[in-house]
Amino acid sequence: MDAQDVGRILEETAVLLELKGENPFKARAYANAGRVVRGLLDDINQVVADGRIGDVQGIGKTLAHDITELVTTGKMTVHEELRRLLPAGLLELTTLSGLGPKRIKAIYEKLGVTNVGELEYACRENRLASLEGFGEKTQQNLLSAIALREKHRERHLYHHAREAADGLVAVVRQRPDIACAEVAGSLRRHCETIRDIDILASAPASARKSIMEMFVSQPELEAVVARGETKSSVRLRNGMNADLRILDDVEYPYALNYFTGSKEHNTVMRARAKERRLKLNEYGLFRLDGEGCVACRDEPDIYRALGLAYIPPELREDMGEFEAAQRDALPHLVERGDIRGMLHVHTTASDGVNSIEELVTAARSMGMSYLGVCDHSQSAAYAGGLPPERVRQQWEEIDRINGKLDGFVVLKGIESDIRPDGSLDYDGELLSGFDFVVASIHSKLKMTEQEATERILRAIRNPAVSILGHPTGRLLLAREGYPVDLRAVIDEAARLGVAIELNASPHRLDLDWTWCKVAKAKGVKIAICPDAHSAADMRDIDIGVALGRKGWLEAGDVLNTLPVSEFREAITRRG
DNA sequence: GCCGTTTTCGGCCCGACTGTTTTCAGTCG
Numbered sequence: 001m002d003a004q005d006v007g008r009i010l011e012e013t014a015v016l017l018e019l020k021g022e023n024p025f026k027a028r029a030y031a032n033a034g035r036v037v038r039g040l041l042d043d044i045n046q047v048v049a050d051g052r053i054g055d056v057q058g059i060g061k062t063l064a065h066d067i068t069e070l071v072t073t074g075k076m077t078v079h080e081e082l083r084r085l086l087p088a089g090l091l092e093l094t095t096l097s098g099l100g101p102k103r104i105k106a107i108y109e110k111l112g113v114t115n116v117g118e119l120e121y122a123c124r125e126n127r128l129a130s131l132e133g134f135g136e137k138t139q140q141n142l143l144s145a146i147a148l149r150e151k152h153r154e155r156h157l158y159h160h161a162r163e164a165a166d167g168l169v170a171v172v173r174q175r176p177d178i179a180c181a182e183v184a185g186s187l188r189r190h191c192e193t194i195r196d197i198d199i200l201a202s203a204p205a206s207a208r209k210s211i212m213e214m215f216v217s218q219p220e221l222e223a224v225v226a227r228g229e230t231k232s233s234v235r236l237r238n239g240m241n242a243d244l245r246i247l248d249d250v251e252y253p254y255a256l257n258y259f260t261g262s263k264e265h266n267t268v269m270r271a272r273a274k275e276r277r278l279k280l281n282e283y284g285l286f287r288l289d290g291e292g293c294v295a296c297r298d299e300p301d302i303y304r305a306l307g308l309a310y311i312p313p314e315l316r317e318d319m320g321e322f323e324a325a326q327r328d329a330l331p332h333l334v335e336r337g338d339i340r341g342m343l344h345v346h347t348t349a350s351d352g353v354n355s356i357e358e359l360v361t362a363a364r365s366m367g368m369s370y371l372g373v374c375d376h377s378q379s380a381a382y383a384g385g386l387p388p389e390r391v392r393q394q395w396e397e398i399d400r401i402n403g404k405l406d407g408f409v410v411l412k413g414i415e416s417d418i419r420p421d422g423s424l425d426y427d428g429e430l431l432s433g434f435d436f437v438v439a440s441i442h443s444k445l446k447m448t449e450q451e452a453t454e455r456i457l458r459a460i461r462n463p464a465v466s467i468l469g470h471p472t473g474r475l476l477l478a479r480e481g482y483p484v485d486l487r488a489v490i491d492e493a494a495r496l497g498v499a500i501e502l503n504a505s506p507h508r509l510d511l512d513w514t515w516c517k518v519a520k521a522k523g524v525k526i527a528i529c530p531d532a533h534s535a536a537d538m539r540d541i542d543i544g545v546a547l548g549r550k551g552w553l554e555a556g557d558v559l560n561t562l563p564v565s566e567f568r569e570a571i572t573r574r575g
Numbered sequence: 576g577c578c579g580t581t582t583t584c585g586g587c588c589c590g591a592c593t594g595t596t597t598t599c600a601g602t603c604g
Binding site for chain 2: 059
């Protein structure tokens with residue numbers, strides 16, 4: 001059991017406690033413990049084994065006992081009891097926007113609603129409107145929230161799919177008779193949300209039956225949907241479907257290309273083949289006149305045969321990649337190793353779980369040469385935003401730390417709230433003391449497009465602002481972003497020399513990859529930032545890079561690939 | 576449930592918004 005598992009169960013316990021109507025502070029203690037556990041730098045199993053878990057700030061006697069029980073037995077009594085007491089469907093109700101623990105408790109107790117389906121039915125029967133504390137509008141809003149959820153029902157966030165898929169591929173690769181195995185489909189194309197996991201493997205026909213046997217009998221499966229010698233489908237415990245296809249070595253590159261897609265990309269590929277009197281499908285590239293097929297050892301061979309430079313999977317959306325490949329003008333996509341600065345990282349000063357020094361250690365181990373601390377600003381009171389005097393304290397701390405560091409720099413940043421009128425919540429003097437300012441919207445999200453756009457434009461015109469944070473505020477599969485005229489924002493950012501964030505949190509991935517290309521074309525630099533609230537979250541930078549690549553970004557388009565001296569220059573140029 | 580202490584209880588994050596009410600509870604960030 002790892003820290004993420006423990007964190008998840010602690011957080012679920014917190015939600016269940018709230019639903020039960022327990023002391024909200026008790027619930028918060030569990031939620032907080034979950035967060036703290038996820039941020040532990042040492043292995044949780046080791047910390048528990050050493051008896052050090054109770055020494056961790058935020059974990060007292062009871063939680064130390066509960067966590068120890070969980071780590072050693074895989075179960076936690078408090079959690080088990082709560083799950084026995086409350087219908088499992090109540091948990092999913094908490095994912096609906098506008099519905100918190102109090103209201104869920106009310107509809108459960110007064111209307112007997114135990115899951116989303118029953119809630120929808122109750123709304124349609126107009127039973128919520130007559131419930132005390134509820135009304136017509138709330139009922140309508142809940143129906144909209146359910147509809148939004150329905151729309152995203154079968155999709156999953158990139159990092160969840162990635163983790164599950166990598167695990168499955170590792171299992172398949174353990175078999176010595178497997179020549180190749182990799183993830184195909186939308187995950188290979190770095191799409192931000194994924195429906196199914198597609199895995200392709202090549203193995204001799206004689207070995208396929210036993211490989212499939214092994215695949216469908218893994219313990220992590222919820223159900224086996226289909227099982228055959230060339231294709232099996234399974235449903236994972238996390239609700240995802242995963243397909244494994246096994247082919248022979250000769251077919252493998254064609255199948256990999258076909259099952260990676262996108263559908264639109266494949267259509268163009270087949271058309272190009274046809275122009276060359278060839279036929280492309282998942283089994284090969286066949287000659288239409290004469291016989292036989294064009295032998296391709298790998299995907300680059302296929303592209304070459306069609307007169308194209310090799311197109312990386314993440315660009316295969318039929319969004320300009322063919323024209324570029326034909327002219328041999330494909331971008332040299334940014335790589336994780338190009339990133340030198342870890343920007344937009346929260347510390348214990350606001351709502352992060354690690355200290356600056358801990359974050360420095362982690363960032364260095366990830367090959368970074370600078371860290372941009374960005375806690376919340378003062379109006380984000382919910383997140384422990386920093387009033388001016390605490391900002392100055394943090395600056396002193398950063399100076400102290402920098403004095404001890406060699407070959408690494410901590411930069412003084414802030415994630416400054418953009419107020420509804422577009423102003424920032426510190427005065428100009430304080431703002432000018434930061435090395436850089438990320439300006440983000442966190443409140444009053446319901447705006448017309450015009451309001452949102454003007455609010456953002458005014459914010460980035462503030463000369464202190466270097467980076468516009470998560471520009472649409474979207475939460476993938478959960479909340480649409482505010483409507484904003486991104487073209488106008490990008491144009492203004494280009495004029496001013498302000499960078500735009502590609503927030504690498506797998507829940508945001510905002511700026512959307514489709515707009516990265518637009519920003520790049522206008523010369524707007526993109527800052528790929530993890531928006532990390534712990535040292536572990538900094539690994540999300542990988543996801544940000546994956547999406548940046550999908551958005552055609554090259555190292556030169558990404559602000560934090562610059563060495564620190566050039567980074568400083570780039571962000572102070574606007575004075 | 577955790578923490579800190581003027582140590583064994585009292586406070587714990589808070590301001591804005593929404594939709595309900597007719598002064599405020601619930602939710603959100």
